[in-house]
Amino acid sequence: MTYETTVIAMLKILHERLRQGHRTASYPSEAPVLPERFRGAPRIVPERCREGCGDCLDACPFGAIEGTAGGPRLDLGRCIFCGACAAACPHGVLEFSRDHRLAARRREDLLAGAEGHRLAYALDGEMRRLFGRSLKLRQVSAGGCNACEADLNVLNTLVFDLARFGIQFVASPRHADGLMVTGPVTENMRFALLESYAALPAPKLVIASGACAIAGGPFRGSPECHDGIGDLLPVDLYIPGCPPHPYTALDGLLRLLGRL
Amino acid sequence: MSPLRAAVPLTNGGAIPLADLPLLGRGHFTGALLAEVAEGARVAAYFAAPAGRVLELYAILARDAHSDLAVLRTEIGSDYPSLASRCPELQLFEREIAEQYGSIPTAHPWFKPVRFHRSWNGRDAWGRGAERPQPAVQEFYRVEGEEIHEVAVGPVHAGVIEPGHFRFQCHGELVMHLEIALGYQHRDVERLLLGGPHPATPHQLETVAGDTSIGHATAWSHVSEALGGGSVPPRGEALRLVALELERLANHVGDIGALAGDVGFLPTAAFCGRLRGDYLNATAVLCGSRFGRGLVRPGGVAAELSDEQAATLRERLATVARDTRGALELFFDTPSVLARLEGTGHVAVEDAAAVGLVGVAARACGLVRDARKHHPLGGYRTAGIEPAVKWGGDVFARAAVRQREIDDSLALVDRTLAALPPGPVRAENGSPRPKSLAVALVEGWRGEVVHAALTDAAGRFSRYKIVDPSFRNWTGLALALRGEQISDFPLCNKSFNLSYCGFDL
Numbered sequence: 001m002t003y004e005t006t007v008i009a010m011l012k013i014l015h016e017r018l019r020q021g022h023r024t025a026s027y028p029s030e031a032p033v034l035p036e037r038f039r040g041a042p043r044i045v046p047e048r049c050r051e052g053c054g055d056c057l058d059a060c061p062f063g064a065i066e067g068t069a070g071g072p073r074l075d076l077g078r079c080i081f082c083g084a085c086a087a088a089c090p091h092g093v094l095e096f097s098r099d100h101r102l103a104a105r106r107r108e109d110l111l112a113g114a115e116g117h118r119l120a121y122a123l124d125g126e127m128r129r130l131f132g133r134s135l136k137l138r139q140v141s142a143g144g145c146n147a148c149e150a151d152l153n154v155l156n157t158l159v160f161d162l163a164r165f166g167i168q169f170v171a172s173p174r175h176a177d178g179l180m181v182t183g184p185v186t187e188n189m190r191f192a193l194l195e196s197y198a199a200l201p202a203p204k205l206v207i208a209s210g211a212c213a214i215a216g217g218p219f220r221g222s223p224e225c226h227d228g229i230g231d232l233l234p235v236d237l238y239i240p241g242c243p244p245h246p247y248t249a250l251d252g253l254l255r256l257l258g259r260l
Numbered sequence: 261m262s263p264l265r266a267a268v269p270l271t272n273g274g275a276i277p278l279a280d281l282p283l284l285g286r287g288h289f290t291g292a293l294l295a296e297v298a299e300g301a302r303v304a305a306y307f308a309a310p311a312g313r314v315l316e317l318y319a320i321l322a323r324d325a326h327s328d329l330a331v332l333r334t335e336i337g338s339d340y341p342s343l344a345s346r347c348p349e350l351q352l353f354e355r356e357i358a359e360q361y362g363s364i365p366t367a368h369p370w371f372k373p374v375r376f377h378r379s380w381n382g383r384d385a386w387g388r389g390a391e392r393p394q395p396a397v398q399e400f401y402r403v404e405g406e407e408i409h410e411v412a413v414g415p416v417h418a419g420v421i422e423p424g425h426f427r428f429q430c431h432g433e434l435v436m437h438l439e440i441a442l443g444y445q446h447r448d449v450e451r452l453l454l455g456g457p458h459p460a461t462p463h464q465l466e467t468v469a470g471d472t473s474i475g476h477a478t479a480w481s482h483v484s485e486a487l488g489g490g491s492v493p494p495r496g497e498a499l500r501l502v503a504l505e506l507e508r509l510a511n512h513v514g515d516i517g518a519l520a521g522d523v524g525f526l527p528t529a530a531f532c533g534r535l536r537g538d539y540l541n542a543t544a545v546l547c548g549s550r551f552g553r554g555l556v557r558p559g560g561v562a563a564e565l566s567d568e569q570a571a572t573l574r575e576r577l578a579t580v581a582r583d584t585r586g587a588l589e590l591f592f593d594t595p596s597v598l599a600r601l602e603g604t605g606h607v608a609v610e611d612a613a614a615v616g617l618v619g620v621a622a623r624a625c626g627l628v629r630d631a632r633k634h635h636p637l638g639g640y641r642t643a644g645i646e647p648a649v650k651w652g653g654d655v656f657a658r659a660a661v662r663q664r665e666i667d668d669s670l671a672l673v674d675r676t677l678a679a680l681p682p683g684p685v686r687a688e689n690g691s692p693r694p695k696s697l698a699v700a701l702v703e704g705w706r707g708e709v710v711h712a713a714l715t716d717a718a719g720r721f722s723r724y725k726i727v728d729p730s731f732r733n734w735t736g737l738a739l740a741l742r743g744e745q746i747s748d749f750p751l752c753n754k755s756f757n758l759s760y761c762g763f764d765l
Contacts, residue, residue, distance in 0.1 A: 019586065020586065034544075037546075037563065144422060147467070147471065149421060150514075154536075158533065159534050169419075171419070187377075189445070192416055196416055218460060218464045
């Protein structure tokens with residue numbers, strides 16, 4: 001390449017760069033605006049519930065809804081946010097909002113009722129001191145369909161710019177502070193997943209990202225899957241969704257680190 | 261009956277009663293299959309289904325030149341002569357059947373497991389004991405020699421990607437052979453579908469390969485409509501087309517970005533990373549999900565799009581289209597980028613045809629294969645698709661096919677949204693026909709997605725066969741690496757960008 005062509009190529013890049021402009025979102029100072037039809041945190045109004053009606057329970061393909069005295073409770077861990085329950089309810093008891101904030105620290109915190117559910121709280125003490133400003137994660141897909149993986153990769157794009165929060169995906173578990181698992185854990189990936197966890201230096205975190213990793217997702221009950229990582233690893237953060245929206249994942253991570 | 265006439269014709273998206281499908285003798289079946297292939301037919305699917313104490317073997321052939329399919333059926337027992345040496349595109353199908361039902365294709369030239377699971381009927385084709393097979397535990401092909409070394413990679417890779425195991429035979433930097441062992445993502449999808457459709461069925465099919473949710477949901481919907489006799493209203497067909505093309509756009513744009521990242525050309529990598537999200541967000545406008553979950557359903561689509569919403573979406577896409585073209589132009593105009601793509605990861609057209617490559621990878625080798633043209637369904641019947649074909653067979657050709665398809669899809673989506681037919685988006689589908697076979701081929705963004713369903717006396721699935729394009733194309737990646745530098749593996753890999761879970765099912 002001659003000097004001139006190099007300069008022209010560079011000018012073209014700069015021109016396109018100027019034209020397309022700066023696109024990193026102002027999150028978290030500004031709340032993200034998600035599409036009108038996005039299904040996020042459920043809103044449950046039990047007063048509208050009619051006794052003896054189990055339409056929402058029957059509509060859920062994955063048994064994520066439990067009928068209680070205080071109205072339906074939705075397990076955000078099992079939920080794939082298909083919206084079948086909301087569509088089936090003739091009384092408007094249950095609907096999905098555009099609120100992307102879903103992540104929780106404990107499995108039981110994912111049960112959403114009239115009062116919503118308990119959002120993730122921050123790590124405490126030494127763990128927060130160690131990871132609060134710098135968190136390196138190793139991602140392991142254990143039967144994930146590549147939607148969870150793709151929407152985690154998105155966090156590295158300039159829109160989200162994950163690195164500005166001090167969070168990074170790293171190439172080896174030995175370099176990582178935590179394991180971010182996607183997929184229902186296929187039997188064929190169980191060993192590799194446990195080996196990856198063992199390779200992480202302590203203290204270490206485990207994050208279950210997506211309906212599959214939390215409770216098996218669409219493959220709950222498959223004889224070749226483990227219904228998520230719950231029985232295999234100690235989980236520090238659950239990120240619901242099928243797949244979780246990138247903002248849902250980012251929100252969960254920042255809450256874990258006490259940054260939101 | 262002459263062998264040539266033995267195959268029963270079927271159009272894409274059609275169904276036939278099993279009673280109309282003769283059970284051919286083995287020789288007859290083989291003769292007809294090889295004759296069809298010699299005439300230019302491709303094997304779209306090849307699978308077994310239990311029938312009492314025996315297995316029935318189905319071959320679904322795609323006759324692109326005639327825009328139709330042809331079906332053959334025979335019976336196999338615990339072993340049968342392999343056809344893989346005479347028709348290499350069968351080799352993986354025969355191994356799959358062996359793994360599922362323990363039926364051995366004798367004299368198969370490369371007889372290894374595919375996904376490493378227990379057989380479905382307790383008969384193990386490799387005579388392995390009662391213990392569960394472990395993934396990638398097999399004899400790998402080895403090149404012997406003093407200076408030869410072996411490189412093993414995976415199942416856990418360095419990036420945020422799915423697992424698989426790659427075994428390279430290298431002489432210095434030079435790759436002499438690559439063998440790919442998959443199966444880590446095996447979730448047992450096909451068996452979960454038995455007796456269906458179940459309430460979970462649509463969701464499981466949308467996650468066969470999550471980046472092809474629309475492609476698989478569309479194929480399943482066509483199969484359901486073929487069995488149920490339902491027809492899709494024109495507006496529903498148009499919105500399905502928009503959804504499938506948006507899926508193509510998101511992934512193709514993402515792939516160009518990934519290629520740019522791999523050759524260290526950051527402007528396009530950065531632009532395309534963002535733009536891919538813009539296409540996903542456009543899909544989310546349709547149905548709330550960036551991956552199109554819940555959108556395509558038997559009878560049409562599950563969500564209405566008003567003319568005003570369509571106009572807004574069109575405007576929004578016009579901006580994204582301009583930015584996309586800008587990002588792609590930089591990439592394809594930069595000599596240092598082209599120098600890395602041209603001649604890298606070459607697959608010869610004869611090899612591509614022999615192993616039965618589909619989609620982008622096939623078209624980049626000069627093969628004119630695009631189900632949207634040869635076997636069009638729904639909105640594609642009138643879309644006038646001209647397949648994007650390049651001849652190079654290298655990384656550049658695979659990138660260039662994507663570039664052309666991005667342009668074509670942008671125009672097609674714009675045209676379709678501008679003139680959405682009026683009316684409803686979904687119609688009732690009838691109850692499924694009993695004892696029938698239904699087949700649908702859909703050109704997903706990677707290539708041909710094939711779904712075939714057999715129903716029982718009650719119209720439930722007694723066998724559901726899924727052929728993701730990745731099932732055909734991983735072999736292409738292995739071929740592309742021969743004679744390459746091992747350091748170019750990531751680039752070659754991205755140029756195919758295949759699905760692990762789509763292969764593993």
